[in-house]
Amino acid sequence: MRYRPPTVKLPMSPEKIDGQTVTFRPVRDGIDLEVSGVMQVIEDANGFNVNASYIVSQNPPLCRVYWFDQSEIDAIARSAVREKRRILIVDDDRESTRLVKILLERTGCYLVREEHDATRAHQSAQNFRPDLILLDILMPETDGGEVAAQIEADPELQRTPIIFLTALVTKPETKAGLRIQGHPFLAKPITIPELINEIEENLPAHAA
Numbered sequence: 001m002r003y004r005p006p007t008v009k010l011p012m013s014p015e016k017i018d019g020q021t022v023t024f025r026p027v028r029d030g031i032d033l034e035v036s037g038v039m040q041v042i043e044d045a046n047g048f049n050v051n052a053s054y055i056v057s058q059n060p061p062l063c064r065v066y067w068f069d070q071s072e073i074d075a076i077a078r079s080a081v082r083e084k085r086r087i088l089i090v091d092d093d094r095e096s097t098r099l100v101k102i103l104l105e106r107t108g109c110y111l112v113r114e115e116h117d118a119t120r121a122h123q124s125a126q127n128f129r130p131d132l133i134l135l136d137i138l139m140p141e142t143d144g145g146e147v148a149a150q151i152e153a154d155p156e157l158q159r160t161p162i163i164f165l166t167a168l169v170t171k172p173e174t175k176a177g178l179r180i181q182g183h184p185f186l187a188k189p190i191t192i193p194e195l196i197n198e199i200e201e202n203l204p205a206h207a208a
Contacts, residue, residue: 005042005049005067011077014041014048022052022076023106026066031056037066039076084111085203088130090121090147091165092139100134103192110199118142122150125157132203134195137166137180148181161202165190 010017018041023034037052050073056062068076087110091097094116101112115124118139125133133151137144144164151157164185186198 005051006069007044007047008050008068008070008073009047010041010050011074014043017041017050017073017076023108024052024054024066024068024072024076026054026064029064029066079108084109085131085199086110086128087112087132087134087199088115088121088125088128089113089134090115090118090124090139090144091134091136092116092118093136100190100192100195104196107196118144118147121147122154122157125151125160126154130160132161132163132199134163134165134199137164137168145181148183159204161204163198163202 017039020039021036022039023036025032025034035054037054039050039052042049042051049067051065051067053063053065056064087104089097089100089112091114094114097114097116101114104110104112113124113128113130115121118136119142121135121142135144135147144166148162148164151160151162162183164180164183165188166180166185167188184198184202186195
């Protein structure tokens with residue numbers, strides 16, 4: 001018997017879902033692990049069929065298509081409309097900032113922008129209006145302390161929390177309650193769980 005994909009009703013416009021990358025668990029395929037895929041929305045007479053293609057294995061490559069049911073679509077829609085907190089990373093290390101951006105955005109909670117030129121950090125913050133700034137200390141031309149001073153002198157940005165990221169301190173020092181220029185800091189190399197914990201502790205509450 002030919003498989004009939006679940007027919008679902010979309011709680012938001014198809015354009016907001018179609019083509020978006022989503023992380024999900026294809027449990028009906030017998031896979032209880034998170035995978036990523038690109039969503040495709042297909043309209044039929046009764047509603048919509050929504051699927052995502054995902055890779056099962058790399059060698060040899062094996063691709064499957066997973067069809068979402070209504071409960072899964074509702075969960076995806078709730079995640080899509082949830083307000084994401086805006087994080088600006090200022091660090092001249094392009095490789096590490098790119099990885100941090102990917103891992104933070106994969107949580108679905110953050111929208112992350114990278115700035116690799118410290119001399120442009122203040123302007124980037126003015127344009128992006130971040131909820132929090134992750135700031136490296138040792139950078140060419142302008143160091144993190146100078147960038148922090150520029151942010152603090154800007155009336156529109158001065159309340160933006162700043163977390164310093166630095167290799168100048170040790171892990172035990174980060175747990176001793178010390179601060180740099182009045183701001184918390186994390187010792188490099190950082191782990192994503194400890195970074196997320198520090199971000200959540202310092203993010204301002206959502207406006208009511």
